[in-house]
Amino acid sequence: MAQVTLHGDKIHTQGTLPKKGSTAPNFKLTATDLSTKTLKDYSGHNVILNIFPSVDTGTCAQSVRSFNKKAGDVENTKVLCISKDLPFAFSRFCAAEGLDHVESLSDFKDGNFGKHYEVTFTDGPMEGLLSRAVVVIDPDGKVIYTQQVPEIADEPDYESALQALK
Incomplete structure (x- = not known):
C-alpha cells in the first residue's frame, strides 16, 4: 500500500x-461517448496515463490542461486522463476548455482500473476515488515510467513523464 498525503494528512x-x-x-x-476502451485499443502507441481523483478540482483540471499542452504533439503518443468522474463531466470540461489532445476515460462502472493499477484510495475523505499518479507505457505495452504523486494537491512531474518517452 502506498501512503500519500492530502494537505499533509496521511491517506493510503x-x-x-x-x-x-x-x-x-x-x-x-x-x-465520453460511452464506448468501452481497453489498453489494447492503444497498442503500438506510447500511452501516458494521467490518473487523478476528479476533473472538478483545480489540480486535476490543471493536469489535464498541462498534458494537453505539453504532450499533445508528441509523436505516436496518446494521453489518457483517467478518474471516476462520469463521462459527461469529462465531455463538458474538455469542450469548455477546448482540449483536443487528450482522451478522457472513466473508471466509474466497476473500479477495476483502480484495482489493477492499485491507485484506489482505501481511507480518508477521498476513499474510493483514484489517487494522483502517472504511468507511461511504451508501444509494446511495457511500463517505462511511474509516479505516485506524494501530495494529492500537487501536480505531477510532467517533464519526467515526457522524458521517459525519449
Whole structure:
C-alpha cells in the first residue's frame, strides 16, 4: 500500500503502481461517448496515463490542461486522463476548455482500473476515488515510467513523464 498525503494528512492507496519494465495491466474504461476502451485499443502507441481523483478540482483540471499542452504533439503518443468522474463531466470540461489532445476515460462502472493499477484510495475523505499518479507505457505495452504523486494537491512531474518517452 502506498501512503500519500492530502494537505499533509496521511491517506493510503490500495497498493503500488506497476513496476518499470513490467507489462501494463489491461483495463476497461468508459469514454465520453460511452464506448468501452481497453489498453489494447492503444497498442503500438506510447500511452501516458494521467490518473487523478476528479476533473472538478483545480489540480486535476490543471493536469489535464498541462498534458494537453505539453504532450499533445508528441509523436505516436496518446494521453489518457483517467478518474471516476462520469463521462459527461469529462465531455463538458474538455469542450469548455477546448482540449483536443487528450482522451478522457472513466473508471466509474466497476473500479477495476483502480484495482489493477492499485491507485484506489482505501481511507480518508477521498476513499474510493483514484489517487494522483502517472504511468507511461511504451508501444509494446511495457511500463517505462511511474509516479505516485506524494501530495494529492500537487501536480505531477510532467517533464519526467515526457522524458521517459525519449
